[in-house]
Amino acid sequence: xxxxxxxxxxxxxxxxxxxxxxxxxxxxxxxxxxxxxxxxxxxxxxxxxxxxxxxxxxxxxxxxxxxxxxxxxxxxxxxxxxxxxxxxxxxxxxxxxxxxxxxxxxxxxxxxxxxxxxxxxxxxxxxxxxxxxxxxxxxxxxxxxxxxxxxxxxxxxxxxxxxxxxxxxxxxxxxxxxxxxxxxxxxxxxxxxxxxxxxxxxxxxxxxxxxxxxxxxxxxxxxxxxxxxxxxxxxxxxxxxxxxxxxxxxxxxxxxxxxxxxxxxxxxxxxxxxxxxxxxxxxxxxxxxxxxxxxxxxxxxxxxxxxxxxxxxxxxxxxxxxxxxxxxxxxxxxxxxxxxxxxxxxxxxxxxxxxxxxxxxxxxxxxxxxxxxxxxxxxxxxxxxxxxxxxxxxxxxxxxxxxxxxxxxxxxxxxxxxxxxxxxxxxxxxxxxxxxxxxxxxxxxxxxxxxxxxxxxxxxxxxxxxxxxxxxxxxxxxxxxxxxxxxxxxxxxxxxxxx
Amino acid sequence: xxxxxxxxxxxxxxxxxxxxxxxxxxxxxxxxxxxxxxxxxxxxxxxxxxxxxxxxxxxxxxxxxxxxxxxxxxxxxxxxxxxxxxxxxxxxxxxxxxxxxxxxxxxxxxxxxxxxxxxxxxxxxxxxxxxxxxxxxxxxxxxxxxxxxxxxxxxxxxxxxxxxxxxxxxxxxxxxxxxxxxxxxxxxxxxxxxxxxxxxxxxxxxxxxxxxxxxxxxxxxxxxxxxxxxxxxxxxxxxxxxxxxxxxxxxxxxxxxxxxxxxxxxxxxxxxxxxxxxxxxxx
Numbered sequence: 001x002x003x004x005x006x007x008x009x010x011x012x013x014x015x016x017x018x019x020x021x022x023x024x025x026x027x028x029x030x031x032x033x034x035x036x037x038x039x040x041x042x043x044x045x046x047x048x049x050x051x052x053x054x055x056x057x058x059x060x061x062x063x064x065x066x067x068x069x070x071x072x073x074x075x076x077x078x079x080x081x082x083x084x085x086x087x088x089x090x091x092x093x094x095x096x097x098x099x100x101x102x103x104x105x106x107x108x109x110x111x112x113x114x115x116x117x118x119x120x121x122x123x124x125x126x127x128x129x130x131x132x133x134x135x136x137x138x139x140x141x142x143x144x145x146x147x148x149x150x151x152x153x154x155x156x157x158x159x160x161x162x163x164x165x166x167x168x169x170x171x172x173x174x175x176x177x178x179x180x181x182x183x184x185x186x187x188x189x190x191x192x193x194x195x196x197x198x199x200x201x202x203x204x205x206x207x208x209x210x211x212x213x214x215x216x217x218x219x220x221x222x223x224x225x226x227x228x229x230x231x232x233x234x235x236x237x238x239x240x241x242x243x244x245x246x247x248x249x250x251x252x253x254x255x256x257x258x259x260x261x262x263x264x265x266x267x268x269x270x271x272x273x274x275x276x277x278x279x280x281x282x283x284x285x286x287x288x289x290x291x292x293x294x295x296x297x298x299x300x301x302x303x304x305x306x307x308x309x310x311x312x313x314x315x316x317x318x319x320x321x322x323x324x325x326x327x328x329x330x331x332x333x334x335x336x337x338x339x340x341x342x343x344x345x346x347x348x349x350x351x352x353x354x355x356x357x358x359x360x361x362x363x364x365x366x367x368x369x370x371x372x373x374x375x376x377x378x379x380x381x382x383x384x385x386x387x388x389x390x391x392x393x394x395x396x397x398x399x400x401x402x403x404x405x406x407x408x409x410x411x412x413x414x415x416x417x418x419x420x421x422x423x424x425x426x427x428x429x430x431x432x433x434x435x436x437x438x439x440x441x442x443x444x445x446x447x448x449x450x451x452x453x454x455x456x457x458x459x460x461x462x463x464x465x466x467x468x469x470x471x472x473x474x475x476x477x478x479x480x481x482x483x484x485x486x487x488x489x490x491x492x493x494x495x496x497x498x499x
Numbered sequence: 500x501x502x503x504x505x506x507x508x509x510x511x512x513x514x515x516x517x518x519x520x521x522x523x524x525x526x527x528x529x530x531x532x533x534x535x536x537x538x539x540x541x542x543x544x545x546x547x548x549x550x551x552x553x554x555x556x557x558x559x560x561x562x563x564x565x566x567x568x569x570x571x572x573x574x575x576x577x578x579x580x581x582x583x584x585x586x587x588x589x590x591x592x593x594x595x596x597x598x599x600x601x602x603x604x605x606x607x608x609x610x611x612x613x614x615x616x617x618x619x620x621x622x623x624x625x626x627x628x629x630x631x632x633x634x635x636x637x638x639x640x641x642x643x644x645x646x647x648x649x650x651x652x653x654x655x656x657x658x659x660x661x662x663x664x665x666x667x668x669x670x671x672x673x674x675x676x677x678x679x680x681x682x683x684x685x686x687x688x689x690x691x692x693x694x695x696x697x698x699x700x701x702x703x704x705x706x707x708x709x710x711x712x713x714x715x716x717x718x719x720x721x722x723x724x725x726x727x728x729x730x731x732x733x734x735x736x737x738x739x740x741x742x743x744x745x746x747x748x749x750x751x752x753x754x755x756x757x758x759x760x761x762x763x764x765x766x767x768x769x770x771x772x773x774x775x776x777x778x779x780x781x782x
Contacts, residue, residue: 089781090781092781093781094781095778095779095780095781096779096780096781097780097781098780098781220653221634221653222615222633222634222636222653223655225596225615226596226598226617226636227574227575227596227598227617228574230596231574231575251776253774253777254773254774254777262657263657266636266655266657266660267655267656267657267679267680267708268656268657268680268708268773270773271679271707271708271773271774272707272773272774272775272776272777274653274677274679274705274707274775274776276652276653276676276677276705280630280633280649280652280653280673280676280677281610281611281614281630281633281649290567290591290592290611291592293567293568294567294568294571294592294595294596294614297540297541297544297567297568297571297572297595298568298571298572298574298595298596300545300548300572301541343780
């Protein structure tokens with residue numbers, strides 16, 4: 001059936017520049033280009049274009065421009081082009097609309113409504129180039145109080161992980177992303193001294209040498225996990241929900257389950273890898289406590305156990321339950337968190353912005369006097385170092401980045417991860433495509449990103465006259481809101497600008 | 500003034516190789532007796548592990564009363580040789596993540612027995628609670644009596660690793676949901692001829708692999724839409740015979756075995772597709 005959808009993007013080719021080298025044809029994994037030998041011309045199928053910009057970046061003569069298609073329906077504030085296109089696609093297929101990455105709707109971005117403080121006169125600002133600045137972050141339960149016995153300070157031996165910078169790579173499974181990407185994340189985490197998260201896709205044997213920089217995940221599908229998996233890692237994470245699709249499970253389509261993936265996940269080739277919506281052994285906080293302690297038993301209480309949920313309406317109460325269930329670290333993932341595949345309707349409509357959820361959870365745990373029982377990690381749409389600084393001032397111990405890390409590897413957020421055709425070689429298992437990420441170059445790009453952000457965080461610390469990230473944690477006096485209503489300032493626990 | 504000495508107690512674990520070098524204090528051949536009365540599960544499990552590290556392989560634990568996670572921390576040792584006999588009622592998550600040891604329970608068990616089990620054997624001389632064998636990926640579980648709800652959810656298999664559960668009595672709802680591999684054999688009330696109080700429903704919903712063999716009748720409205728029903732094939736019947744034989748041997752029912760193994764009484768439930776949700780989405 002011929003589709004009634006308008007092409008989303010236009011390919012504009014400058015024929016004077018084009019040398020018919022066919023790079024665009026080889027680079028495009030969505031079959032937009034083909035070569036007409038008779039006329040020595042490149043021809044286009046624009047309806048296939050996803051605007052990933054692989055062709056335009058690699059065109060040696062800069063002959064290609066990919067832009068929004070000029071075709072338009074009659075402008076209508078209610079029936080936007082997106083809503084018309086989505087509806088027509090569903091009328092043609094009868095299916096649930098799938099998409100990739102995080103919510104792209106113009107929800108209020110609270111990071112952009114928060115401003116930072118700086119020292120002027122009354123306490124001096126610090127130059128991070130000449131004075132030491134501490135970004136080291138320890139995740140895990142902290143002691144309730146100090147104990148001194150026989151003149152010695154005794155510290156309880158709660159398990160922990162140390163990070164050189166409060167930025168970690170969030171859970172992206174091998175299967176969702178290519179092996180080269182997965183390896184780049186592992187190597188970069190190792191080089192920087194932070195952590196990467198395996199997600200729920202198993203952990204290839206040859207990458208276990210990076211165990212001290214690895215968080216392994218136990219999600220509802222329980223793929224690829226055994227006692228060695230937990231004990232080889234530095235930290236174990238129970239995934240209950242993720243920001244892009246709160247309340248539903250995961251689903252790696254059978255065509256992505258290749259031989260190596262099948263081995264790593266320990267499932268047959270070509271079979272769907274379905275992670276059920278809930279863990280069917282967890283229907284309550286008491287059940288969660290049971291799994292948390294099962295994993296602690298399995299690791300002889302030597303690994304911190306974290307629990308990750310999506311930012312949802314009553315996240316503070318749930319977080320309190322998670323901490324009381326024994327989680328050493330809790331992770332809250334906001335509505336802008338990315339994914340390889342999610343129903344569009346959920347991605348765009350379910351969950352909360354992480355800024356609000358984070359502040360609400362931190363406040364609640366402080367009110368209950370249990371904030372030190374667990375570290376708090378937030379994720380979901382962290383775009384730059386000031387987002388991280390603001391997150392820490394709102395109460396986070398550290399952040400996960402996912403989409404940002406993939407962008408360092410080439411991602412342009414075209415949102416077609418679920419097709420498995422990623423032209424940048426990131427969310428694909430096609431050997432031809434996945435070679436496009438060189439693990440060594442990828443590692444360097446990620447290391448560069450974390451280095452740059454860490455330097456910027458030090459600049460912001462110096463600016464505030466603070467020399468340790470510990471002194472920013474939950475220090476909401478560093479923040480002022482602008483363009484926010486009273487209730488929003490109240491949830492964030494910050495004052496308005498000028499107050 | 501004297502400086503304050505700060506001692507941070509850290510638990511740097513010795514490697515297993517180092518631990519195994521320690522003097523062997525326990526005989527591997529002997530059944531070591533442990534009294535679990537009033538012992539917290541953490542202490543009980545640590546004790547078993549510590550003894551196993553010093554050479555013990557056989558454990559007889561008495562007065563077990565609600566202690567969880569027995570067998571969970573037994574890794575890195577010669578775990579295939581470990582045998583545990585439990586007298587009493589162990590708590591939830593018995594043998595969670597179990598990978599090798601054989602556990603005999605002379606009593607009933609609570610919820611989530613064999614949770615995400617990877618290998619080994621659990622024999623239950625009684626009945627089991629809910630979520631037995633959740634996400635099980637290897638090994639065998641035998642239950643003499645009945646089991647609760649959500650049993651065998653999301654079991655999976657990979658190559659030669661095929662987990663198997665044999666249940667002597669009845670099962671409840673959501674049995675074998677999301678099953679992706681492995682096999683479950685349900686023998687349905689063969690030694691108590693009482694009919695079950697109620698039928699179970701939602702059997703095999705979302706099933707996309709594995710097989711369930713049920714001795715008795717199953718109505719079409721009891722199973723999920725993804726489930727097909729047929730008779731066991733010849734090679735499958737051999738598997739059923741083998742496991743029913745092991746079941747009877749484990750619980751001393753050899754004399755009833757012939758009565759139990761009437762092929763015409765068995766139904767096989769299987770996944771119609773390994774891609775049950777393949778047609779759900781618009782791309």
